[in-house]
Amino acid sequence: MTAFIVIPMSLISETPLTSSTNSILNTSYYCSLNYTVVEQKGISYLLDFIQGTGWMEKTLAFHGHYVTNLSGAYNLPLAYILTVLACMLISLAMMARYTSKSFEAALLNSIDTNFEYSNKVFGAWDFGLTDENAAKLKQKGIHYDLQSEMMEQTFMRTRMERLENKCALFKLYLVRTVINLFIIFMLGAAAYAIVKVTSWSTSYASSHTDASGTGKWVLLLVQFLPSITITACNALLPLIFELIVELEDYSQAFIIKITLIRTVFLRLASIIVLLITLYTEITCGPTNECRTTVEPACSDIRCWESYVGQQLYKLVVLDFVVAVVKVFAVELPRKFLAEKCTCGLIQKIGPPEFNITSNVLDLIYAQCLIWLGLLFCPILPGMMVVKSFIIFFVKKLSAMVACPPSEKPYRASRINTFFMIILLLTYFLCAVPVLYGIFGIHPSRSCGPFRLLDYMNEAVENAVEKWPLFLSNTYDLFTSAAFSGTVIILLGMIIYYLNTMSKAHNQRANMLKEQLIMEGRDKQFLLNKLQEQDQKSKEKHKPSPGKRGPQPPPRESEKVSPQRQNPRTNDPDEGSFSPPHVVENPEW
Amino acid sequence: MGGSQSVFTEEELDDYQTLTYLSKKEILHVFKRFKSLAPGLVDANKNVKLPLSKITEMPELKVNPFRDQICKVFSSSGDGMTFEDFLDMMSVFSDGAPKNVKVEYAFRVYDFDGDDLISDTDLQNVIEKLTGANQLSEADMQQLIENIMEEADLDDDKTLSFAEFEHVISKAPDFVNSFRFRM
Numbered sequence: 134m135t136a137f138i139v140i141p142m143s144l145i146s147e148t149p150l151t152s153s154t155n156s157i158l159n160t161s162y163y164c165s166l167n168y169t170v171v172e173q174k175g176i177s178y179l180l181d182f183i184q185g186t187g188w189m190e191k192t193l194a195f196h197g198h199y200v201t202n203l204s205g206a207y208n209l210p211l212a213y214i215l216t217v218l219a220c221m222l223i224s225l226a227m228m229a230r231y232t233s234k235s236f237e238a239a240l241l242n243s244i245d246t247n248f249e250y251s252n253k254v255f256g257a258w259d260f261g262l263t264d265e266n267a268a269k270l271k272q273k274g275i276h277y278d279l280q281s282e283m284m285e286q287t288f289m290r291t292r293m294e295r296l297e298n299k300c301a302l303f304k305l306y307l308v309r310t311v312i313n314l315f316i317i318f319m320l321g322a323a324a325y326a327i328v329k330v331t332s333w334s335t336s337y338a339s340s341h342t343d344a345s346g347t348g349k350w351v352l353l354l355v356q357f358l359p360s361i362t363i364t365a366c367n368a369l370l371p372l373i374f375e376l377i378v379e380l381e382d383y384s385q386a387f388i389i390k391i392t393l394i395r396t397v398f399l400r401l402a403s404i405i406v407l408l409i410t411l412y413t414e415i416t417c418g419p420t421n422e423c424r425t426t427v428e429p430a431c432s433d434i435r436c437w438e439s440y441v442g443q444q445l446y447k448l449v450v451l452d453f454v455v456a457v458v459k460v461f462a463v464e465l466p467r468k469f470l471a472e473k474c475t476c477g478l479i480q481k482i483g484p485p486e487f488n489i490t491s492n493v494l495d496l497i498y499a500q501c502l503i504w505l506g507l508l509f510c511p512i513l514p515g516m517m518v519v520k521s522f523i524i525f526f527v528k529k530l531s532a533m534v535a536c537p538p539s540e541k542p543y544r545a546s547r548i549n550t551f552f553m554i555i556l557l558l559t560y561f562l563c564a565v566p567v568l569y570g571i572f573g574i575h576p577s578r579s580c581g582p583f584r585l586l587d588y589m590n591e592a593v594e595n596a597v598e599k600w601p602l603f604l605s606n607t608y609d610l611f612t613s614a615a616f617s618g619t620v621i622i623l624l625g626m627i628i629y630y631l632n633t634m635s636k637a638h639n640q641r642a643n644m645l646k647e648q649l650i651m652e653g654r655d656k657q658f659l660l661n662k663l664q665e666q667d668q669k670s671k672e673k674h675k676p677s678p679g680k681r682g683p684q685p686p687p688r689e690s691e692k693v694s695p696q697r698q699n700p701r702t703n704d705p706d707e708g709s710f711s712p713p714h715v716v717e718n719p720e721w
Numbered sequence: 722m723g724g725s726q727s728v729f730t731e732e733e734l735d736d737y738q739t740l741t742y743l744s745k746k747e748i749l750h751v752f753k754r755f756k757s758l759a760p761g762l763v764d765a766n767k768n769v770k771l772p773l774s775k776i777t778e779m780p781e782l783k784v785n786p787f788r789d790q791i792c793k794v795f796s797s798s799g800d801g802m803t804f805e806d807f808l809d810m811m812s813v814f815s816d817g818a819p820k821n822v823k824v825e826y827a828f829r830v831y832d833f834d835g836d837d838l839i840s841d842t843d844l845q846n847v848i849e850k851l852t853g854a855n856q857l858s859e860a861d862m863q864q865l866i867e868n869i870m871e872e873a874d875l876d877d878d879k880t881l882s883f884a885e886f887e888h889v890i891s892k893a894p895d896f897v898n899s900f901r902f903r904m
Contacts, residue, residue: 248889250868254844255831255886256893257851260785260814261903268784272853279852283861286868650875657876 195446196438196509196581210582210592214571217507220514221564224504228560232553239550253278285385292382309381316374320399323366324406331359331410359444360451363403367498371396371491390551393490397555400498401562408505408566411441415574436580441570442509449502449513453520456495460527464535487536492528493552497559504563508570728752728767741808742817747904751811754779755804763804770801781902786850787830794829814902820891823900828886839881841866 257275262268296302337355374395378388415437464485471484499517506513572590576583583589597608610616729737729752737748756763758775773792782788795810796802802810812818813826832839833846844866849856857865873881873889881889890896 248872248892250865251873251889252893254848254851254865254869255827255890256896256899258786259899260781261899261901262784263780263903265784269853272786272851273855276852276855276857279848279857279865280861283857283864286864653875 195442196436196511208592208596210586210589211596213511213582214589214592217567217571220507221504221567225560228553228557232550232557235550235553250282253282281385289384292384305382312377312381316377316395319370319373320402323370323399324402327359327362327366327403327406328410330362331407332414334358335414357447357451359407360448363407363448364451364455366403367400370399389490393551396491396494400494401559404498404501404505405562407444411444412566415441436577437574438509438570438577438581442506442513445502445506445513446510449499449506449516449520452495452499452502453524456524457527460531460535464531468535485531485536487532490548494555497552497556500556501559501563504560505566508567737808741812742815742819742822743808743812744817747811747815748808750904751808752804754811755807768803768805770798770803771807772801776802776807786853790830790833794826811902814900815904816901818901820897821887823897824887824890825883827890827896827900828883831886837883839886841870841879844869 253275257278259271262271296305334355338352371392374392378392381388383391467485499520503513503517570589572588575587576589578584583592586592586595597605600608729749734745734748737743738745741748743751755771758778759769759771762769762771773789773796776792777783777788782791785791791810792802793799795806795813797806813822828839831843831847833843834840845862848862848865856862870879870881873885875885875888876882
């Protein structure tokens with residue numbers, strides 16, 4: 134991103150637009166002159182940096198600054214659009230690869246759910262542990278794991294008994310419906326609040342662009358109000374979800390899943406609502422020839438791309454500030470209080486817990502903002518790198534210092550797949566506005582590298598037209614509706630075919646598993662018969678003192694003294710343990 | 722390395738290397754660790770048999786709930802370990818030991834009463850040692866044992882033979898990684 138857009142823009146000088154006979158060029162020139170930004174000195178400098186308004190708006194940070202014509206052959210609009218599309222595609226490729234790998238791993242692990250409890254007991258201890266505290270923690274973890282599994286089993290059993298009663302079943306379904314409706318209502322209320330706040334904030338900001346003194350601080354607060362609302366909703370509602378879900382009488386594993394799904398819905402909903410609000414603001418009412426919205430019906434936005442970029446910029450800044458403040462101002466004091474103070478209330482709240490799922494959702498949310506902001510605020514990825522760097526160390530501080538080690542073991546493999554699916558879902562959600570912004574909305578005449586075009590994708594089309602005829606025709610063919618439709622149908626059929634194959638393979642695997650168990654039983658039956666025969670014939674011929682039942686494994690052969698045999702050549706087929714050697718293995 | 726190398730002849734080191742799953746360097750490292758448990762005694766006689774109380778002071782064994790059983794399994798005479806017993810133990814717990822060897826020794830470690838079958842009481846011992854200070858309730862314990870027997874005991878004789886144990890453990894994804902000492 135930086136390489137293809139920011140650097141050329143900052144290095145290559147702009148050839149000035151002069152009036153010419155081309156009317157679009159003229160309009161654009163006139164509108165660009167009109168596009169002024171109020172710049173103030175003093176404390177406004179810092180405030181503007183944080184909000185992305187004022188002097189920031191005209192810098193490299195936002196879409197509006199970039200121009201259409203750089204001296205030389207570098208086609209900036211084309212580079213801009215191609216870089217954005219390339220970033221999105223690369224993200225998609227990386228995510229698809231990671232998800233498929235983790236799917237594979239999850240699938241391989243799930244085949245062995247036959248031996249869940251045995252593995253939990255026999256494979257639990259890590260023999261390489263040397264630290265006493267780590268060992269104690271591991272023991273606590275094992276205890277918690279086993280206990281919760283047993284509790285879950287008891288719960289499922291008693292639930293079966295409880296729900297025999299039809300009346301109780303009906304009551305439970307009623308409770309669940311009510312709770313789900315309540316949650317939908319809460320999500321709706323949060324969405325409404327965000328919409329109201331965003332539109333009020335925009336109208337206030339545009340009517341008070343020249344505030345001074347305390348007015349400036351009020352303006353700052355108002356500018357950030359949408360972001361603050363979203364963050365507050367994201368923090369409060371999951372707590373309510375957690376409290377309510379107790380009433381719904383689900384199993385423990387399902388509780389975790391459903392709380393997660395609801396939290397994800399909440400976060401996605403807040404972003405969707407913000408986008409819709411911005412869209413209505415941008416496209417409201419009649420636009421003048423500069424393609425800006427005019428008062429009094431709509432708020433005055435001179436350059437909608439930069440405006441959207443500013444909103445996203447503010448969200449990113451706020452996200453960063455909240456994360457850092459949360460660790461330093463909430464978690465660390467909580468830890469100190471829990472240690473020093475022994476009064477009941479503090480002890481009840483307890484020290485902070487490092488909640489993995491909510492942190493991962495934070496990361497997904499931040500990534501979503503980046504994808505949205507790619508088109509409108511080119512320095513956002515660079516900012517994100519710096520922000521991630523700092524947040525990593527802050528969260529490390531939180532995990533290592535502020536929160537005590539968790540006694541609940543965390544099953545990484547199962548939940549990783551779920552998070553990757555959510556990330557993919559978020560990606561597609563973010564791709565829609567970006568693609569619509571490229572293909573569906575008219576760019577402003579006064580700013581941005583696309584100011585001379587009707588739609589942003591025309592930059593690509595203009596460039597393609599300059600190619601030789603053959604390539605240009607091929608390009609037209611590939612992007613035509615007929616071709617895309619055919620490709621989509623073909624892909625659909627391939628998916629259907631692969632799905633059928635995978636179902637068939639699953640069936641085959643199950644069949645083979647059953648056969649294996651049958652083999653074991655057959656073998657056992659035959660061995661028993663053999664043993665009976667053996668004993669009968671022995672009793673007939675020679676009364677011998679009873680043979681010691683199962684044969685001990687050859688212990689003598691394992692010693693390390695130089696005289697004994699080589700353990701490395703202890704071929705597994707020779708020992709008394711392998712099933713194929715029927716005669717030598719009475720114990721199996 | 723220079724000091725301990727003179728303790729063993731080249732022949733002895735070669736023999737040890739063929740008989741265990743360790744390289745020469747690792748064997749010398751193991752000797753260093755053995756010596757550090759009781760330097761005076763080992764200096765005097767390198768084939769001395771150290772009592773089990775000294776062996777269990779090794780860091781990995783000290784925190785391991787199965788330490789007594791491990792020592793019992795690897796000790797040739799029952800009341801102490803010589804260097805060769807110790808080398809045997811480190812060899813089985815090393816990265817080079819193949820899975821079937823580890824499985825065999827794991828079976829012996831988990832078989833507390835030494836009758837080559839893992840019975841209910843053996844399982845109960847294992848679980849108690851695993852959970853340490855916080856114990857499961859009696860009902861939970863019984864239920865867990867029942868679950869394990871249901872999963873693993875294919876011939877319904879209420880005990881796990883070595884073959885059944887191997888069938889279960891070889892499917893465990895992390896068994897090889899967790900059943901080792903880090904050198």
